[in-house]
Amino acid sequence: MLKGTIYYILPSLIRKKTFMPTPKRSTSLVRLFAFLTLVSVAMLGAAERPNVVVILSDDQGWGDLSLNGNVNLSTPKIDSLARDGASFDRFYVCPVCSPTRAEFLTGRYHPRGKVYSTSSGGERLNLDEITIADTFKAAGYATAAFGKWHNGMQYPYHPCGRGFDEYYGFCSGHWGDYFSPMLEHNGQIVQGDGYLTDDFTNHAMQFIEMHQDQPFFVYLPFNTPHTPMQVPDRWWDKFRDKGLTMLHRDSKKEALPFTRAALAMCENIDWNVGRLLEKLDELKLAENTIVLYFCDNGPNSNRWNGGMKGRKGSTDEGGVRSPMVIRWPAAIEPGTQVTQIGGAIDLLPTLADLTGIPIISQKPLDGVSLKPVLLGTQTSLPDRKIFSHWGNRVSVRTPQFRLDHQGKLFDLAADPGQDQDVSAEHPQLTSELKADVKAWQNEVFKNNNQQPRPFLIGHPDFEYTQMPARDAEGSGGIQRSNRWPNCSFLTHWTQLDEAITWNAEVVADGTFEVVLYYTCPAEDVGSRFELSINGSRIEGQITQAQDPPLRGAEHDRVERMESYVKDFRAMNLGTMELEQGPGQLTLRALEIPGTQVMDFRLLMFKRVDSAVD
Incomplete structure (x- = not known):
């Protein structure tokens, strides 16, 4: 009742x-x-519910596993999940990172949650979306995420506001250094411990051990093999001069040093998956733990990918096809092979169905439960279509065909490389699929205006708010350290009429301790500056030099595209009284005795009143 x-x-x-x-x-x-x-x-x-571990790799293609026939590398631990459980032949994600994460979290196509970019606020998942972690937490699971989040930083976009009890990692789309960098733990800045993929796995294993007596839901989104291409010597030494026998479909386009680095990073991922599986065995949890592994998009370079067309960023088969393997010894028959198409949108309904818990989101899902084909209660699912979107490009996949973003039709059963347009041979199907694409666009974008949303400060339920350079705008001659904002800083701040600003909103009144992260050479020490929003102001002055070299290149196996990083100094500016409401957060110079103010990386607001629960 x-x-x-x-x-x-x-x-x-x-x-x-x-x-x-x-x-x-x-x-x-x-x-x-x-x-x-x-x-x-x-x-x-109900009987004891199974634990769940979801592992997501970053920029690893379908072809970057020995499971799928690539003899350039060996991934026995990930392969074992398919041997001891189930593998999907055709599983689809998005062309880039944050949309795939949003679809996994919600079971809904990413434009519905207003995820339209990979940085500068467009990666944030709307706050009225209820996540997979909310669902598992509501069912009594201990929930945690360790790694690259990429769906919003400021609470409640933060993982701790999306159903996760515990979070350790970074919220940006990429990071500038993979060896003991600055990270965060539940919003607080901390120092990492070792190579990031190893570090994240260590934290996941510790959480599992601490919560072994209750059901747990662990999300482990690794940051590799995303650039920069950094990997410990143990794995790089194997690949440094390795001859590769399987190459990209157009071998002239392949950069072999990049491929070698990516494969080395994939073997490190496999080693970490193996460590986690061993921990489950050690704790006698393996039998009733669901372990799922997939990737967030196609490969981040031209390398072997089964001869498919497209890579990361593409809506063609090679840009959106991902491996998906899942093991649950208590229920999934070893060696199960699923030939039906599935996608990231299916993971929330599937995992909720497998564990027997109710989905608490009241919004209609785009995904369906794949439980019947995983457990063998059905041999097939009703025919369906899966849509892939990025930028202005949309393609649609049926069990046999793909209509690409140009309206060309490919029979992937006969032509897996998308080499022959068969739209003239199937005019009715082509017309129907074009109409389906138009209807899909009208449906998922109907409430998806891309007007800027403010960056939130001071939610009463959370102690910390980060306001990074990534989310700021610099006026005048202020420059970003790299065109890719995620792990960048602002530099060349030389004039009094220049400022750093954020489109912000204070969520609730409060008193906040403010810490600024900067660098400044000794000859430029002395600059005075002001931080303000809605009439509240605080002043600061650079009194200590911090002039470290740029770093990251010492760990790079190939030259990077992203910004190099620095060791930034934390300066406590004191406290500010902030009033609820929207406004422009502004950092401006009052005096510049040298040639520049500072290089700026981050502001941290810490609520020091009693509003946090």
């Missing part, structure tokens, strides 16, 4: 305007859902 009442009132609460999530209300609403769902789940008296 109570369970039925709960599921009757939840949709009505969502429909009432006063209960719609806002930056201030979203966490409280999810907590209400969690409480009501916990009550209902507790009443079910």
